[in-house]
Structures are given as structure tokens and as C-alpha cells.
Amino acid sequence: xxxxxxxxxxxxxxxxxxxxxxxxxxxxxxxxxxxxxxxxxxxxxxxxxxxxxxxxxxxxxxxxxxxxxxxxxxxxxxxxxxxxxxxxxxxxxxxxxxxxxxxxxxxxxxxxxxxxxxxxxxxxxxxxxxxxxxxxxxxxxxxxxxxxxxxxxxxxxxxx
Amino acid sequence: xxxxxxxxxxxxxxxxxxxxxxxxxxxxxxxxxxxxxxxxxxxxxxxxxxxxxxxxxxxxxxxxxxxxxxxxxxxxxxxxxxxxxxxxxxxxxxxxxxxxxxxxxxxxxxxxxxxxxxxxxxxxxxxxxxxxxxxxxxxxxxxxxxxxxxxxxxxxxxxxxxxxxxxxxxxxxxxxxxxxxxxxxxxxxxxxxxxxxxxxxxxxxxxxxxxxxxxxxxxxxxxxxxxxxxxxxxxxxxxxxxxxxxxxxxxxxxxxxxxxxxxxxxxxxxxxxxxxxxxxxxxxxxxxxxxxxxxxxxxxxxxxxxxxxxxxxxxxxxxxxxxxxxxxxxxxxxxxxxxx
Numbered sequence: 001x002x003x004x005x006x007x008x009x010x011x012x013x014x015x016x017x018x019x020x021x022x023x024x025x026x027x028x029x030x031x032x033x034x035x036x037x038x039x040x041x042x043x044x045x046x047x048x049x050x051x052x053x054x055x056x057x058x059x060x061x062x063x064x065x066x067x068x069x070x071x072x073x074x075x076x077x078x079x080x081x082x083x084x085x086x087x088x089x090x091x092x093x094x095x096x097x098x099x100x101x102x103x104x105x106x107x108x109x110x111x112x113x114x115x116x117x118x119x120x121x122x123x124x125x126x127x128x129x130x131x132x133x134x135x136x137x138x139x140x141x142x143x144x145x146x147x148x149x150x151x152x153x154x155x156x157x158x159x160x
Numbered sequence: 161x162x163x164x165x166x167x168x169x170x171x172x173x174x175x176x177x178x179x180x181x182x183x184x185x186x187x188x189x190x191x192x193x194x195x196x197x198x199x200x201x202x203x204x205x206x207x208x209x210x211x212x213x214x215x216x217x218x219x220x221x222x223x224x225x226x227x228x229x230x231x232x233x234x235x236x237x238x239x240x241x242x243x244x245x246x247x248x249x250x251x252x253x254x255x256x257x258x259x260x261x262x263x264x265x266x267x268x269x270x271x272x273x274x275x276x277x278x279x280x281x282x283x284x285x286x287x288x289x290x291x292x293x294x295x296x297x298x299x300x301x302x303x304x305x306x307x308x309x310x311x312x313x314x315x316x317x318x319x320x321x322x323x324x325x326x327x328x329x330x331x332x333x334x335x336x337x338x339x340x341x342x343x344x345x346x347x348x349x350x351x352x353x354x355x356x357x358x359x360x361x362x363x364x365x366x367x368x369x370x371x372x373x374x375x376x377x378x379x380x381x382x383x384x385x386x387x388x389x390x391x392x393x394x395x396x397x398x399x400x401x402x403x404x405x406x407x408x409x410x411x412x413x414x415x416x417x418x419x420x421x422x423x424x425x426x427x428x429x430x431x432x433x434x435x436x437x438x439x440x441x442x443x444x445x446x447x448x449x450x451x452x453x454x455x456x457x458x459x460x461x462x463x464x465x466x467x468x469x470x471x472x473x474x475x476x477x478x479x480x481x482x483x484x485x486x487x488x489x490x491x492x493x494x495x496x497x498x499x500x
Contacts, residue, residue: 101207140392
């Protein structure tokens with residue numbers, strides 16, 4: 001099968017890779033680029049655990065043709081921490097025990113990060129809406145919602 | 161259309177472990193040359209916290225800082241044998257095996273330290289901060305790290321330990337059917353409030369109040385989170401989830417997450433948990449672990465609350481709007497069972 005060269009920016013770094021025709025972004029990022037933070041849950045766009053940001057918008061890696069990200073900005077959980085300093089979302093997920101098995105966490109973090117980028121002061125309902133495409137089997141969602149609300153507050157520089 | 165509120169109660173005595181076959185779990189503990197400890201297990205962490213809890217148990221028994229203990233549950237080919245993560249057995253079975261292995265490793269560590277300090281092993285204690293010292297004379301001490309280096313490079317000792325949990329196999333008495341399949345029980349009681357719409361049959365869970373007795377909560381925050389997440393799953397089983405909605409007919413079974421019903425982040429409810437700590441005999445530091453029973457009592461509590469709300473007794477799960485409406489029609493209308 002012929003391969004297509006594509007170039008994009010992954011977490012701020014220029015990245016070039018040869019992809020198979022029809023390959024999806026999830027496969028390419030995990031297998032060819034080696035970014036294992038996004039997970040393969042269902043492969044059909046229903047679980048949300050492969051969520052990545054493309055030009056700031058949340059997209060499902062498993063439903064995105066890799067060739068369509070040519071020239072675009074991609075963000076994954078790998079780009080969240082600043083060296084050893086965790087992003088407030090990561091820190092508050094940890095403090096709220098918002099992960100048990102952790103499989104949904106990368107997708108949740110990406111969905112939350114996209115929400116907070118466009119809406120720094122979301123209501124509880126808006127947080128619920130933002131993660132409604134992400135399935136969590138362990139936590140019952142409540143600690144995840146709490147963590148996102150607290151991270152929003154922390155990012156706005158307010159005490160909570 | 162009328163909304164009927166209902167309250168249901170359920171309680172549970174839940175067995176820890178499964179004694180058929182002796183229910184064994186093994187653990188191996190060894191030090192690295194710089195005085196850190198590796199705990200090798202084949203018990204798997206599915207998100208229930210096995211790695212955190214066994215790490216705490218090993219650090220406590222060894223008498224070393226938590227940060228100096230690593231738990232490896234990666235591979236059942238290279239790890240010691242374990243029956244598995246099921247039957248709510250992890251904390252109790254694996255925890256006991258880890259204590260036994262850590263005790264043996266601690267003894268070797270103290271013998272190595274005694275040789276370096278030229279004192280009797282019986283006079284030594286750990287301070288939990290990475291030092292081994294003479295009782296009553298803490299200035300005469302050696303670090304765990306120096307002890308491990310001495311054991312490895314001059315004394316020729318392996319600071320290591322083996323542990324296994326095994327109880328006598330319980331056979332079934334052929335006359336009475338009697339057996340002793342478990343070694344201890346955890347307990348819980350749940351009160352659940354919900355409301356039922358008698359026109360659509362839809363159920364909304366409003367609040368859960370529960371009390372769990374799990375021995376000592378070795379990691380209280382993780383216990384609480386497991387109970388809250390598990391209760392959500394119990395409600396999900398009670399009201400939504402099935403692979404065969406018209407069992408035994410297999411038709412209309414869901415084949416993916418689009419069709420398989422589960423409550424989402426919009427269907428969370430308030431859940432107040434009280435954890436009663438009564439350290440259990442024979443359990444690692446008194447901990448029995450919540451395990452499967454975090455989900456189980458929610459199912460009868462939901463069924464009882466639906467009956468309390470509209471007088472419909474559902475005897476098959478999940479309790480769907482269809483089953484509730486058929487029950488209401490068969491009864492000639494909603495029959496609330498008592499006013500609260």
C-alpha cells in the first residue's frame with residue numbers, strides 16, 4: 001500500500017510521518033508517532049477515550065482520517081504538563097480521585113481542556129455537556145465533574 | 161401524569177474471597193541494591209486500588225517509607241501465582257501474602273543491619289523514614305540503603321521474602337451441602353430515594369444514603385471513591401444495563417456503546433457514604449476491602465423503591481420503563497405503598 005507523507009504540529013512540535021491511505025489519527029499517533037496517551041476504546045466514536053484537540057477543537061482520533069490533519073495543530077495529554085509541573089486539570093483529577101482504572105482519563109482531560117479554553121467559567125451543566133461523549137465505567141462521573149469545576153476555578157486564579 | 165416518590169432499603173453480608181481450592185495468592189518482595197523494595201504480584205489492579213493498597217501494606221510491614229516501595233503486577237508469566245482479582249478477595253488475600261513476604265524480607269534486612277552495626281538483631285528497630293536503629297539509642301543507626309549495599313556487595317545476602325495466603329480447602333458435605341467457602345464477611349445497608357413517572361415509566365434516582373463496614377479502610381479516600389463509583393454501577397445494572405433485553409430471546413441485544421444503555425454524567429445523584437471501621441481479625445491491618453458489594457445492594461434497593469413508589473414488583477433486571485408501565489397497567493394504575 002502506498003504511503004502519504006503528512007506534517008502537523010503535535011503538542012507544539014513539528015511532526016512528520018508516512019501514513020497508510022485510510023489510516024485513522026488514533027492508529028497513526030499511537031503506532032507511528034508513539035504517543036500512547038490516547039486510548040483505543042471502541043474504534044467507532046462512541047466512548048471518547050481517543051479524544052484529541054485539532055486546532056483547539058475536540059475530535060475523536062478513531063474517526064479522523066490521518067491525512068486530514070496536514071498542517072494542523074494537534075494536542076494530546078502528553079502536552080499538558082509543563083515539565084514536572086502538572087496542568088491544574090491533571091492535578092485536580094488526582095486530588096479528586098477522578099480516575100480508577102484510568103482508561104477514560106486522557107479523553108476526559110482533552111474534553112475538559114477544550115471546554116476550559118473556550119469557556120473559563122462553565123456551569124455544572126456545561127461541564128456535564130462537555131464530557132457527555134466520554135464514557136467512564138468506574139467513578140460514577142461525580143469526581144470528574146468536581147475536578148473540572150475546581151480546575152476552572154484554579155485557572156481563573158480564584159481560591160476554591 | 162403523576163410523579164411518585166419511593167424509598168427502598170437493602171442490606172448485604174458479602175463474603176470476602178472464595179475458599180474452594182484454598183484460594184491462594186503469592187507475593188515476592190526483594191530489595192534493590194540501593195535499598196528500595198520491589199513487590200512482585202500477579203494480582204491485577206483493575207482500578208480498584210490493588211497497587212496502592214499492597215504498597216501501603218508492604219511499606220508498613222517492612223518499616224520503610226512508602227516512596228521506597230514499588231509494586232509490579234504486570235505479568236502473570238513472570239510473577240508469582242495468584243488466583244486473580246475477583247470474589248472481593250484482593251485486599252484480604254493478597255494483603256496477607258504481602259505481609260508474610262515483607263516480614264521475611266524485613267528479618268533479613270535487620271540481620272544484615274545487625275552485622276554492620278555489630279549488635280544483636282533483637283535490639284534493632286526501623287524508624288519508618290529509611291533508617292534502622294538500636295532501640296533506645298537512635299544515634300547508633302544505619303540507613304536501609306547502606307544496609308542493602310552491604311548485604312549485596314559484602315555480606316552476600318539477598319534481602320527478600322516469600323509470602324502465600326492459603327486456607328484449608330472446604331469441601332461440600334455430601335449429606336448436608338454444608339461448606340465454609342469464605343473466611344470473613346463485609347456488611348452494608350443502603351437507603352435509596354427515587355421517583356417514578358407513572359405515564360412514561362421513567363425512573364430518576366434522587367439520593368442514596370449508605371453505610372459500609374469494610375474492616376479498616378486502609379486507604380479511606382480510595383474506599384469512598386470505590387463505593388461511590390460502584391453504587392453508580394449498581395444503579396446502572398438495576399435500571400439500564402442488559403445484553404438481552406428480551407431474555408431468553410436474544411433479539412434487540414446491544415452490540416456497541418451506542419445501543420448499550422448506561423447512565424451518563426447527566427444522571428449522577430447525591431450519595432452520602434458512611435464507612436464504619438471495625439478492623440477484622442486475620443485481615444491485613446484489619447482491612448477486608450469493599451470489592452463487589454459496592455454495587456450489589458443497590459439493585460434490590462432500587463427494586464424496593466420502585467415498589468414503594470408505584471406498587472409494581474419487578475422480578476427481572478433491568479427495571480425498564482416498559483416493565484414498570486406493564487406492571488402499572490396490570491394493577492389498574494399506580495399503587496403507591498405508603499406515604500412518607
